[in-house]
Amino acid sequence: MHSIKQTFAHDTWVMPYLRKYKWLLILVLFLGMMTFLSAAALMFNSGYLISEAARRPDSIIYIYVPVVLARAFGVARPVFRYSERLTSHNWVLRIVSDFRKKLYQAVEVKASAIKQTHQTGDILSILADDIDHIENLYLRTVFPIVIGWLLYLIIVIGVGVFSWPVALLMALLLGVIVLVMPLLSVAVNGAREFKQKQIQSNFYTSLTDEVLGLTDWVISGRYHDFMALQNKPIKQIAALRRKDHFFQWWRGFGVQFFFMLAVLTLLIWSGTFFTASKGMANWIAAFALTLFPIVEPFLEVSQGASEWPVYQQSIERVNQLSNDQPKQIAQTKLSEPVNEISVDHVTFSYPGDDKQILKNVSLQIKRGEKIALLGPSGTGKSTLLKLLLGDQAPTTGTVTINGTPVSELQDQRAQLFGVLDQQPYLFDTSVMNNIRLGNLNATDEQVKAAVEAVELKPLIESLPDGYDTEVQESGSRFSGGERQRLSLARILLQDAPIIVLDEPTVSLDPITERELLDTVFKVLHDKTIIWVTHHLAGINHVDQVRFLEDGGFDMQGTPRALYQDEPRFRKLYELDEGKV
Incomplete structure (x- = not known):
């Protein structure tokens, strides 16, 4: 948490645009929430509808409303999903447009002195990677985490209306998914992601410099040395990615395991709570099925959090580029020939x-x-x-x-x-x-x-x-x-x-x-x-x-x-x- 505060303490790239486009951000989060709430409502309604239809009610009126709601929620989910994707990419494209303009201005101001603080490969890395990383910060980290936490609160509060002990147990089980696992991802896999980004960034810089001096490598007959320099970081990145995929598999398994426990908790509770009559028994499947569409944002919370160290480095790099402006020196003009x-x-x-x-x-x-x-x-x-x-x-x-x-x-x-x-x-x-x-x-x-x-x-x-x-x-x-x-x-x-x-x-x-x-x-x-x-x-x-x-x-x-x-x-x- 301290590193996050420190990163944004003097930030001029991320927070200003969150404030500038705050209403569009709220709309993105609202549409994202409605996407998953519509999916959850569809499963809730479908569980009730299947249970009620299985009882063979005397009148169609008992299942007519659930049928209509199933159609409504079924249409609402893709509509909200499409609107959310459209709005979120509109948000990101606006910000990226501002980013590129800001980056150009930062480089243009110090064009003649930029090599004092940055190598050619550093600038190329910022142009090619860091702006994209900040773009992904919103799409892959900010949006999924905020939506996942909001859904977590809604589930806990919703269950708490019926039973606070069960709500507390749900808070613990889902809390492992949305709180503990993201922190574990940052601690374990985040360090690996950060190291991979460092190797990649250094590789970008060194490869640029080596390619610019390619003639010297050829003249000196050091082809194998040149290739060895490129192979080493590639192998390091490949090894880190294998470890990353291994960790992601186990993390996904852990999310699914605790999610299964949460579903079983709801199933056992609803099976106990809704047994007073046959009509109330229709709600058992409804509550048990509600959680299934929510697993997607919960999975994205941990993945988004694990990528934070990469985004943090990118934010620090672009802020350093714009903040480390050269000292302004009063300019004059020669009026006579150079003697x-x-x-x-x-x-x-x-x-x-x-x-x-x-x-x-x-x-x-x-x-x-x-x-x-x-x-x-x-x-x-x-x-x-x-x-x-x-x-x-x-x-x-x-x-x-x-x-x-x-x-x-x-x-x-x-x-x-x-x-x-x-x-x-x-x-x-x-x-x-x-x-x-x-x-x-x-x-x-x-x-x-x-x-x-x-x-x-x-x-x-x-x-x-x-x-x-x-x-x-x-x-x-x-x-x-x-x-x-x-x-x-x-x-x-x-x-x-x-x-x-x-x-x-x-x-x-x-x-x-x-x-x-x-x-x-x-x-x-x-x-x-x-x-x-x-x-x-x-x-x-x-x-x-x-x-x-x-x-x-x-x-x-x-x-x-x-x-x-x-x-x-x-x-x-x-x-x-x-x-x-």
């Missing part, structure tokens, strides 16, 4: 982690300068890029453009930075539309000029549909080098003064890589370029080289000076040139 980018004594570590990714790093980049950032994986190259772009804020120190903190220039980000990374995204539309994303106001002639500049004009114009050729999903119509050139054409149209190259040639063969780099530095000759790379192919295009290692710059200088003065650089260069 200098300055990283001044920057130290950075991720929140909650004592490890320093960058340690007192300083870097000045002048207008039009080309700089290469090199270093082994995990040394902070990507983190430094995030700081330069404003995706992260330094723990200490400053990152500025013309003296203005980059965090205050995020509204102008698209006008300042162009980014070409390892896997630039191309949409499933025409070549013309994909390139025009760099500048929506660009004319067809400007798009074609950009294509010509990146040396794709012969290829595009040789295609049957030319610039109207569909690139297909993720640009699969073209090779890796061609996709990079299309993205480079997009950057040319964007015409940003600062270009970030985040290992754009990592998946290309050496010949294509060299040709692409020659093109990149030729068409972007007047831009400031910050190039992150893992080796030295094409390094002679840059003015400065900085080696990041252990959070700081280990080597720095021009390519020529480093080749002459640093044996390590000279060895790496000759390896890339194939001279060693």
Whole structure:
């Protein structure tokens, strides 16, 4: 109970919508109650009708009313059931519509900073699973539990009108079903459901990251290691589901057992209570049969309760996403050209982690300068890029453009930075539309000029549909080098003064890589370029080289000076040139 209160203490996703659509919720619960009450009334009436008809009454009038009521309750049950399903799904669809809008707003507000607190797989998990889980919270937990408890009270009070001792016994027997078993389900199976959801969520996140880095797995020849990583969580989930099915079988058996005891209690009591006359004996079957349609919601109470830990985690995740909004920073605008980018004594570590990714790093980049950032994986190259772009804020120190903190220039980000990374995204539309994303106001002639500049004009114009050729999903119509050139054409149209190259040639063969780099530095000759790379192919295009290692710059200088003065650089260069 404490965990439930804690979950909803600062909730902005579930409780507000319960209040917003409270009258529709009341209607759903009312229709659900009427569905099962109609079914119970049908069985009650049928029990009486069968008993009365078996006595062969002297007049049809004795069974006429029960016959009419049987027809009425028989029609009422499916009508109420259909209305309840229709209304409950209307309720859920309205809420889900609000959820998706709220989720979009939560992500949109912190789009540029969302990777500070969430991995790609986390966001996909929220989009794919958590909203559906909250939807199921109503359909599979809230509605069945509330309806089951209401029916429980009605049965106990109804029997109590005739006999309070029997009502107390019924309260105990049915209480095991609607109170004890749900708590047992949460304690035993709920923990298992929670663990399964954790494994599934982590699997979602890790699989997303591994698929995004699939090229590295293939290149390294670690296919079996990749498959082993996927098989482990799948086997864990399968084992948990087997235990879940085993527990559900025994729980269902327990519900049926205690329900049978409740039916026998009613049968024995009614057989004792209604024996004063033959007419009163007609009520024995009526009372005994009443409970049978009620078993369905009683079964759903325990199942719905056992799923609560999964829903609880989903509620906490979406609340965390919307509550952990980035700190709002007053924005300004550069009115003059970008003359200098300055990283001044920057130290950075991720929140909650004592490890320093960058340690007192300083870097000045002048207008039009080309700089290469090199270093082994995990040394902070990507983190430094995030700081330069404003995706992260330094723990200490400053990152500025013309003296203005980059965090205050995020509204102008698209006008300042162009980014070409390892896997630039191309949409499933025409070549013309994909390139025009760099500048929506660009004319067809400007798009074609950009294509010509990146040396794709012969290829595009040789295609049957030319610039109207569909690139297909993720640009699969073209090779890796061609996709990079299309993205480079997009950057040319964007015409940003600062270009970030985040290992754009990592998946290309050496010949294509060299040709692409020659093109990149030729068409972007007047831009400031910050190039992150893992080796030295094409390094002679840059003015400065900085080696990041252990959070700081280990080597720095021009390519020529480093080749002459640093044996390590000279060895790496000759390896890339194939001279060693």
